[in-house]
Amino acid sequence: MTDGDSPGDPERTDEQTHDAPAESTPIVSLDTFYDAIEAEGRPVMTAQQVARRLDCSQAEAMDALEALAGDGLVTRVDVEADPVVWYPSEWEDVASRERVILFSERREIVVDQPTQYTRAQLSQFAHLVDATGERSDSARQRNRGRGYLYKIRQEDVWQAPFETLDGLLTSIRSVLPRRSPHLEAWVESQWKRAHQFTLYTHEDGYTVLEAATDNLMGNVARQKLDDDHIQAPLSDTECWVFDEAVAEIKRVLYDAGYPVQDNRNLETGDPLDIDLTIDLRDYQRDWVDRFEEQRSGVFVSPPGSGKTVAGIGVLAAVGGETLILVPSRELAAQWKQELLAHTTLTEDQIGEYHGGEKEIRPVTISTYQTAGMDRHRALFDSRKWGLILYDEVHHVPSRIYRRSADLQAKHRLGLSATPVREDDREKDIFTLIGPPIGTDWDKLFDAGFVQEPEVEIRYVPWTDDMSLNEWRSADGRERHMLAAMNPAKLDAAERLLTQHPESKALVFVDYLDQGRFFEEELDVPFISGEMPHYRREQLFQSFRDGDIRTLVISRVGDEGIDLPDAELAIVASGLGGSRRQGAQRAGRTMRPTGSALVYVLATRGTSEEDFAQRQMRHLAEKGIRVNEYDEGSIENGERIADDERTDSDGDSGDEDGEDEGSDETEAHTTDAADGRDN
Structure with missing residues (x-):
């Protein structure tokens, strides 16, 4: 297959053309069926269409097609609200095969029916631009007809997690049908640009x-x-x-x-006496070794793969006093517990600097918001830090956190499963902190270190005309809120919880009114930014201990909270089309043991469809299959027009327009309830 070629219809062989002597040729043979398809200009045909093209009765055409189906030469499909349709069986084999088409001049790769391996490899050096089939009326058609458009950008080559050019080219060659000298020459030129x-x-x-x-x-x-x-x-x-x-x-x-290579001698800070009390996995040891060579970088790997433990490994390798920056107080407390559990550090060597606690120790843990305040600037200057560690590093580029990235003389380590931002400023992460260091997600899935999630988007209908009409008459943020809080989502969530009675479940919401509604109807606790920190931790611990099996949770559960036994995630509403939030919520289930089930509920016929697909895009880039399913149809049979569905619901889906540390207060507003550190 050459660059730009697209697979055509299957060629008919001589055997197909001359299956039987002319005198016994049936009214409808495979050969004449192909002729009818060509004349009709359709890939599938009804018996009536075949009869018209071949000048026979519909009954004769039906009998002949049934006979061909019995011989395995054609395939019958029963279509809802339509007659039976038929197509050549060999087309099914072609349709089910992966097809990769390279447009080398544009550096674009189109993949139909990709394997998980192919998508995982593409995620290493290319950017997912679009997925075809997303506008189809039927979720089943979308799943069967899905194709993917990838583009290789300059920054994809610069940030590719390979130590050598040969390693990068080997990954590219493993995906393409044949080598492309033109593309490889461009990749080599970009690799060299990153070393000038x-x-x-x-x-x-x-x-x-x-x-x-x-x-x-x-x-x-x-x-x-x-x-x-x-x-x-x-x-x-x-x-x-x-x-x-x-x-x-x-x-x-x-x-x-x-891009600039940073080979400066960085400060090691005042010495820190620390040893690990846990053995690192091989891939974690590799990350630490690569960091020691580079002295700065970002660990990028799936949730549950042990980035925190690997970060502690870096802390021990640097051997200098360390400042750890995190998004929330819960994460600060969690880091302290991990340090005490996996190192020789003692309580008096670890301090927390946020809210009411202002302890600066050899290892100090602070929130991004506190660190960004002018009156706490002394935090950065009070000790000779050897390492600055940024947990959930995608927070750093926000304006309020930029100050924390101005520590260029220190060793800098970022941790993130999702260094993606909807403002396309991922480059800031890698220029301010360092280049990506990580492992192919597919390898971690295959090795059993991380559970690959089963992800499904479920399109939920409106419960009645009143709800639909209220949505139609609304605009802006109110329209988005009404779609997000569709009452039918409660019924869908209840069905899913009933289908998985043994699974420990998290139900995510972005609106407090919706969270309270679910709390009352499901009779389970709702955790939000309004809840005192101590009470949140009590409920999280009860979930870990198995005393509580289901929690409804707001954005406070999106990142970093250690809930290792969660097996089922139901996303009832989200932050527009935030890829980062979608991957983080799915990541709550991605642990080495148990099942990992993720259901995203989106109101059918609204821009929530697009938001849900965008939220799952980061997972799709990593080779995780995302299926789609229709919960039902609007009861009165009325379809929502495309111009209504795509009309802006007021939230463009761009994340980080609000304070990164924020949580929600009332139904359609957000505040900084989770980040009010002083």
Whole structure:
């Protein structure tokens, strides 16, 4: 298959053309059926259409098609509200095969019916742009006809988790039907671009920016950077730069198309006496070793794969005093427990700095919001930190957290299952913190370290005309809220809980009114940002202990909370089309043991359909199959027009428009209830 080719209809062989002597040829043979298909211009046909094209009765056509089906030559499909349709059986084999088409000039890859392996490999070096079939009226048709469009961007090559160019090219070749010299030449050129500028520490202690050639230094660096960045030229390829400008230099050159390699001697801080009391898995040890070589980076791997333990491994490897930044107080307490459980650190060596606690110790854990406040700037300067560890690192690019990334002289480690942001500023994570370090998700699934989730989007109808009409008459955020709080979602959630009575379940909501409604109707606790921290932890612990088997939970449960026994996640409403939130909620079930079931409920015929598909896109990129299912249809049989369905519901789905530490208060508003640290 050449670049840009698309698979055509199956060729008819001589055997198919001459199955029997002419004198005994039946009215409808496989050969004449192909002729009828070609004349009709349709891939499937009814007996009536075949009869019309072949000039025979409908009964004769039906009998002949039944005979061909008995011989396995054609396939019968019973279509709801339609007559029976038929198509050549060999087309089913073609339809079920994976097909990969490369458009090398555009660096686009189209994949039909991809295997999990192919999607997992593509996620290493390409960006999922779109999935075809998402507009089909039938969820069954979407599942069967799904195709994927990937694009390889500059930043995909720059951030690909491979140590060598050969490793990257091997991954690309494993997916494509044949090698593409044009594409490989472009990939090699981008790989080289990512190695043209280097920061290093001069023997006299100052920081130097070095270019691979004098042309790059003169026509790129000195054109893009100014006196706020460059202190003095040293040679045709080197210049002395200000230490405080390092982060901005990285951003500027990245935007110019040249990621900077950071090989400076970083501060190790005051020494910290620490040993691990847990054995790292092989892949975790590999992450730690790669971090030691790079001295900065982001551990990117699925939820439940042990990023926290690997981060503690880095803490021990650096051996310097450490500042750990987290999104919430619950995570701060959780980190302290993990450090005490898996290292030789003692209580008096670990401090928490947030809310009412202001303890600065050799290992200090603070929230992003506290660390971002001017009056707490001393937190960064009070000790000689050797390592800054950013948990849930996708929070860092938000304006309120940017200050925490200006510590470029320290070892920097980020942790995240989902370093994706709807504002397309993932690049900030990798320029401010470091390049990605991780393991192919598919390998962790196959090895049994992480449970691959079964993900299903269920499209829920409106319960009655009144609810539908109320939604139709609304606009803006109210319209989005009404779709998200569709009462029929309660019935769907109850059915799912009944179908999985032994599973420990989390029901996620984004609206407090909806959470309270579910709490009352399901008779289970509802945890939100309004609940005191101590009470939240009591309920979380009861869930861990098995005393409570179902929790309704708001955004406070999206990230980091350790609920290792959760097996079933039901997403009743979400933050628009946030890929990060979708993957985080699914990740609550992705642990080594037990089942991992994820159901996303979306109101049929509204923009929630698109939001649900976008929420699951990060998982789809990683090779996880996302199926779709229709719960039913509107009772009066009325279809919602496409212009109504795609009309803005007021929430574009762009995450991070609100405070990253926020939770919800009333039905359609959000506040910083989860991040009010002082």
